[in-house]
Amino acid sequence: MVLIRHQLFFPTELISLKRIAGLDRITFDENEGLRIGALVTHAQVEHSPIVQQHCPALAQCVHHVGNLRVRNMGTLVGDLCQADNHSDPAPLLGVLGARVRTRSLRGERLLSMAEFHVDIYETGVKEDEIVTEIVIPPPAPQACTAYLRFSGNSPIDWPILGVAGSLVAEDGQCKALKICVGSLTAVPLGFDSEAEELKGKKLTPGMIKKFARACAARIEPIDDTRGSEWYKKKVAEVYIRRTVETLAK
Amino acid sequence: MITLNINGTTHQVDVKPLETLLAALRDRLNLTGTKDGCGEGVCGACTVLVDGHPVSSCLLLAAYAEGKTITTIEGVSGDGKLHPLQKAFLDNGAFQCGYCTPGMILMAKALLEQNPRPSAADIREFMAGNICRCTSYVEIVRAVKQASRGLRNAAKRS
Ligand SMILES: Cc1cc2nc3c(=O)[nH]c(=O)nc-3n(C[C@H](O)[C@H](O)[C@H](O)COP(=O)(O)OP(=O)(O)OC[C@H]3O[C@@H](n4cnc5c(N)ncnc54)[C@H](O)[C@@H]3O)c2cc1C
Numbered sequence A: 001m002v003l004i005r006h007q008l009f010f011p012t013e014l015i016s017l018k019r020i021a022g023l024d025r026i027t028f029d030e031n032e033g034l035r036i037g038a039l040v041t042h043a044q045v046e047h048s049p050i051v052q053q054h055c056p057a058l059a060q061c062v063h064h065v066g067n068l069r070v071r072n073m074g075t076l077v078g079d080l081c082q083a084d085n086h087s088d089p090a091p092l093l094g095v096l097g098a099r100v101r102t103r104s105l106r107g108e109r110l111l112s113m114a115e116f117h118v119d120i121y122e123t124g125v126k127e128d129e130i131v132t133e134i135v136i137p138p139p140a141p142q143a144c145t146a147y148l149r150f151s152g153n154s155p156i157d158w159p160i161l162g163v164a165g166s167l168v169a170e171d172g173q174c175k176a177l178k179i180c181v182g183s184l185t186a187v188p189l190g191f192d193s194e195a196e197e198l199k200g201k202k203l204t205p206g207m208i209k210k211f212a213r214a215c216a217a218r219i220e221p222i223d224d225t226r227g228s229e230w231y232k233k234k235v236a237e238v239y240i241r242r243t244v245e246t247l248a249k
Numbered sequence B: 001m002i003t004l005n006i007n008g009t010t011h012q013v014d015v016k017p018l019e020t021l022l023a024a025l026r027d028r029l030n031l032t033g034t035k036d037g038c039g040e041g042v043c044g045a046c047t048v049l050v051d052g053h054p055v056s057s058c059l060l061l062a063a064y065a066e067g068k069t070i071t072t073i074e075g076v077s078g079d080g081k082l083h084p085l086q087k088a089f090l091d092n093g094a095f096q097c098g099y100c101t102p103g104m105i106l107m108a109k110a111l112l113e114q115n116p117r118p119s120a121a122d123i124r125e126f127m128a129g130n131i132c133r134c135t136s137y138v139e140i141v142r143a144v145k146q147a148s149r150g151l152r153n154a155a156k157r158s
C-alpha cells in the first residue's frame, strides 16, 4: 500500500491473501522453531506470548515499527517483502538465521535472508510465488539477542540505522557473535569476518571498540535526507559498540 | 459493490479496486469527519477504528474493510450527546483548527477501552503517531485524562 500511495508501484492485478487459511498463525516447535504466517501483523507479533517467550528481541523490535496504526495493519511479511532498506526487522531476522518460506504451483522454497534480500524494493521471491511464512530456528542455548535502532527526527520515524546482534559467551569469552546492520545500505550488512576475530577472546571495552571501528570502516552508507555518508558511519560505529556492550552485559 | 458496516449502519458502496477506505468514506458516503492529511500513514488525521483497533484509513483499501466493524468520528457521540472525550477536548481547548481532532479522539477512545486509567506517559506513548500542528499536546493529554476520569466515574455510577 505504501508503494502504491507513493506512486512507486502501479499494480494491474491485486490479489488478497486475507482468506487463505493458516497464514494468520504464530507457532513454535523444537525442530523448525518459530513460524510467523504472512497475515500476522506487527501488533500481533509484539503481543504474542509465543514470540515473547521464544524470541523476545523480535517482539521488542516490531514495537518500534512506525506508529500504532501501522503496526495494527502492516504485517511482518509485508514489511520484508516491501524490501525498504529501512526495515527494522530485516537485520534482526538476519542475525536470528531466519528463513522465508515461499510457495507457488511449482512447490515450496526456503530462502535464507541473504537469498531473500536482493536490492532496495527487490527480493528473491519469484513472480509466481507468495511468501507463506517466516521461520526462525530455535536459538542456540545461552544466546542473547538485541536490536538497537536510531531514528533522528522522532522515535516513530523510520530508522536511520538499526543494529541487531546475537552473542553466545562463556565466562566472558566470545563463542559466537553475529552483527547485522540495517538501513544504511541497500540490503542488511553482516560482519562475520570481523566477528570471527573475536572468537575465543574476552570482550573487553577496548576489544569491543576496535571491533565497532572495523565494522564501521567497511560500511558504505547511502547518503540521503536521514544523514550524510560520514555521519551515518559515525553513528554506526557508536551503535555497533553499544549493541555488543548490551549483549556482553 | 461492497458492504461496509460503519457506525452500526450497513452501506452498499461501489468502490474501485484500489480505492482507500478514506476516499470511500469522504467521497462516496459523505462522512467527511475523517480527514485526509498526509495520505501515507504518518499523521493520523484519517484514523478510524476497525474492529476496535485504530488504523489509517488512507492506507486501507475499502474492500479490505468489508465484513469488519468500522467506527468513524461521526459514530462516537450518541443520543445527541457528545462523547466524554469530545466534551473534554472542548473543555480543555485541545484543538485550534480541529483537523487532527477526529483522529485524536478515535485514538484516545481505543486507548481508554484498553486502559481506563492511563498515565500521561501512557497517553503520549499510545498517541505518539497522531500529529497536531497547531495546539499543544499538553491540552490533548489533559483532555484524555479528564475523559478517563469521567468515564470511570460514569462506570462506577452505572
Ligand atoms: C508511516 C509508516 C511508517 C513506517 N515505519 C516503519 C518503520 O519504522 N520500520 C519498519 O520496519 N517499517 C516501517 N513501515 C513499513 C511497514 O512495516 C510496512 O508498510 C508494512 O509492514 C507492510 O505490510 P503490509 O501487510 O501492509 O504489506 P503490503 O503493503 O500489502 O505489501 C508490501 C509489499 O509486499 C508484497 N507482499 C506482501 N505480502 C506478501 C506475501 N505474503 N508474499 C509476497 N509478497 C507479499 C506486496 O505485494 C507489496 O509489494 C512504515 C510504514 C508506514 C506507512
Ligand code: FES
Binding pocket: B035, B036, B037, B038, B039, B040, B041, B042, B043, B044, B045, B046, B047, B056, B057, B058, B059
Ligand atoms: S492521512 Fe492517513 S495518516 Fe495521514
Ligand code: FES
Binding pocket: B094, B095, B096, B097, B098, B099, B100, B101, B131, B132, B133, B134, B135
Ligand atoms: S488542532 Fe490543528 S492540527 Fe491539531
